[in-house]
Amino acid sequence: MFEDILGNDDVKKYLTNCIENKNFSHSYIFSGIKGVGKYTFAKDFAKCILEDPMMQDYYELEPDGKSIKVAQIRELQNVINIKPTFSEKSVYIIDDADLMTTEAQNSLLKTLEEPPEYAVIILIVHNERSVLSTVKSRCVNIKFNKLSDKDIKKYFLKNDLNFEDKNINVFKVLDGSLNDIDFIRDDYDELLKLTVFVTNLKKNKVINFFQDASVFYDNHDKIIRLLEYLNMLLFENSYFQLIEIVEKTKNKILMNNNFEMCIDYMILNFIEELY
The missing domain is CATH 3.40.50.300 (P-loop containing nucleotide triphosphate hydrolases)
Known part of the structure; x- marks a missing residue:
């Protein structure tokens, strides 16, 4: 039972x-x-x-x-x-x-x-x-309470899921719920690219910045969820000034503004803040 x-x-x-x-x-x-x-x-x-x-x-x-x-x-x-x-x-x-x-x-x-x-x-x-x-x-x-990391590990084992890359804390992304498990499984490569994007912010290299930013332009259909994950990474790395920019970008996209212009807005504002 x-x-x-x-x-x-x-x-x-x-x-x-x-x-x-x-x-x-x-x-x-x-x-x-x-x-x-x-x-x-x-x-x-x-x-x-x-x-x-x-x-x-x-x-x-x-x-x-x-x-x-x-x-x-x-x-x-x-x-x-x-x-x-x-x-x-x-x-x-x-x-x-x-x-x-x-x-x-x-x-x-x-x-x-x-x-x-x-x-x-x-x-x-x-x-x-x-x-x-x-x-x-x-x-x-x-x-109903959130699931523990131990419970989520059991789910991974039962369903033969393996998320080995230490750059992504899947338990933090899931936050006690299996609701986003499909997102992590299907878009794992994009999450890795976002992790690289935030890591490279610290290196202060504009060239890398533009190369890494392609992850946003290439994922129109899943951009809101990716931006939410980006904000989680920014918070963890204390880029508090960038979080508001991401939120404004999300709102613009949700209001059906031109997608590429919204991403341009975010990227240009990031550059202004960082460089």
Whole structure:
């Protein structure tokens, strides 16, 4: 039971106790940063509640675009009103529940206040501040902690991942979450180039600077994440005056300004600050 899930042993213990005693709340909030296993825990918990490998009395809701709309919640409520067919309970998972609109949350509140006896509703939440206090008060809130470096190492071994270069502290990049594991695996070369870029800032060589800056121009599709990593490196190396420049560049790109002009802005301002 939850053996294959990394970390959050307190959560495992609590949910296992609920299952063994068949003592289930009607509504839960699984809260914590992305990439720590909330969805995996919720799905396994649902399987145990239903005692049905086919999970036929299970329903899952996720955002439609950037939010979960009131129409989606009303559709869910119609489903909740249907009694389970194959299990004693029905389980409903709302993924990214913090993206519910206020109207959607208020609509869901009616069900949370008077749920059917058979219903178990699990809200998966990454930003608890976005959830109305009235909704939170109707749920058992289970908090998920960051994964330890030891847990992340286990994940690396299990998935045959090897990040040997000492210039990149993958544990610091991941920061207790597996949410960015694909970014590190797929863009490892770019991260190394950024590390070289920041290292060469100390050498005060303009020629190297322009050569190393190509990593920004060549990665339009992933530039925001690379700039976030760059800022982490700048902070570690005490280039505090450059961090604000990177943030302004990010904002310009997010506002759909010309990409190359945004990178030009950043590079020229770096040169002005450093040389």
